Amino acid sequence: MLEIKDLTVEVEGKEILRDLTLNIERGEVHVLFGPNGCGKTTLLMAILGLPNYKVKKGSITFKGVNITDFPTNERVKRGMGMSFQHPPEIRGVKLGDMVNIAQGRKEEKIDENVIDLAKRLNISVDFLNRDVNLGFSGGEVKRSEILQLLAQSPDFAMFDEPDSGVDIENIELIGKIISELMDRNKMPSKRKKAGLIITHSGSIMRYIKADRAHVMLEGRIACSGMPDEITKNIMENGFEKCVELCVRSEEVGAE
């Protein structure tokens, strides 16, 4: 589904990602760990093709097409979607409007179709009529983002910290919807969608069974492995130690 090769990305002249390689197959969900500032969000933004994230080297291939130079909306049309960590406020544009836009509908009304989707995330009609992200609480932002992705129903979805600032009750709700969005409720051979999730707490991973986990350090994927193992390792030893252990075990494996 997604193939990233030797990707080097600069933001405002500063190199953030260096020679990064990552493959995500159809039906897979990967989770991305790493300390603040290691480049996790940059990776997601670069995959989405936002203009401030300049690809200096390497390539991004999506569904077999090299999309490295494609504008964001072209990538979205081909089936990418993103749940932002800090989405901007847009005055006068309602959350309901965003849902219509995400569905690719020209419809201006917030109709039953939108209301039914919103119900699944415990979002009320009143809330759909609010200007998007304006005065939303942390948890509201996340639910609004997931709602927009649900409307968009992308083949490949990226989630930038979908669980930060969300209360326990809503973590379960969000977790289950994300899980469904990525075909987790289907048998592995039937899964057509894929995803990449950034999370710090890992609490949402209880509801989404990921296939693979990666630890990012200083703009590269420093180690990869089974999600449970990696999580346990990070919890017990911290990021750097975890990477160290990974590298050591690889060396052992090589011998």
Add this chain to the structure above:
Amino acid sequence: MTKKEIIERAGRAKAKKAALGEDIVIENYVTGKEHDPLNSLGDFPEEYQQDLLDAGIEPSEKDRSGSFLQQDCSVVFSTVKYRGLELMSTTDAMKKHDWLEDYLWKAVPVDIDKYAAEVELDQTHGYFIRSEAGRKVTMPVQSCLFITSDKIGQKVHNIIIAEEDSELHIITGCSVSHAVNSALHLGVSEFYVKRGAKITFTMIHNWSRGMEVRPRSAVVIEDDGVFISNYILMTPVKSLQMYPTAYCVGRNARATFQTIIYAHGDTKIDSGSRAVLRGEGSRSEIISRVIATDNARVIARGDVIGEAANAKGHIECRGLMLSDSAEVDSIPELKATRKDLDLSHEAAVGKVAEEEIQYLMARGLSESEATSVIIRGFLNVDITGLPDALARETKRMFDMSLEKVM
């Protein structure tokens, strides 16, 4: 004040320049020939029908309680379909009601500047609208001041009265034919909102590049009265200066001004709204959204003067810049003369944020579609206080105006 005194005062103010806006030579404009009356709005020449629509006027008169059309300096159509509603030219109303002179120049001083004085000295009609006490005329009245001849000076005096506990909704459009290269519109509008009454006034200005425009409007609101103004200008204009003022004289009187301006070409606008809170517990809200592009120059003003106990006023001015050669001045002002009141303002001028465009692109829109959604959103002020049908209608008029510029 007797009629003689009024004329004397106006005479003395004949050369008095306005406090704001560039000076206009009124003498450059003429009265022009009379136009024949129409049997229906549908009889208005085909070439002008689109301009009527663009000014929010419904030629079929469907869902309207009354219609008024003034072409240049002639009243060509006036009809009422609703009991308890009066609608006619101010000239006819003066003949019909002796008491009407008590309302002339009570809200707007005749000698405030030469434009007001000119309307007194060389008036060419205008409309009179009145709802009788207790009558709730929920279906809107429509009125249109239309200019079809070059070099015309249209000088109208409008009087609008909502008697006690009555309700009046007005859609008014000012429009100009494409054939007109230059013309002048001077419009004095005096509104009287009696105890417990309500007036909503939705005005679309559909001017063109050669128009010079000087409205002079004021509103007097009594106890528990409500006045809501929605103003929309999306077409270019040579020069427009106005500063409508609401005097909330009664207890709990309320005034709301919402202004939406899309200024392009070489448009010059100096537009503000003012509220004077004189009644205990009176309130005002002044909201403006200004977009400036090309070489447009816009001064957006807001002014609240708090003089009464528990008065509350808020100003919200927002500007959006789409060009490096345009200019916006945002000038909110507050004046308080006692301690037990609450006045506030917020003003912001900015650009279409890259981050917002990218967010919308991440939901599948192209860059230009995203920009259009943001601009539409910026101008989208929730209009409150209108009956549902009128709110829908206003939204439709707004969308229509916006489509022309986007």
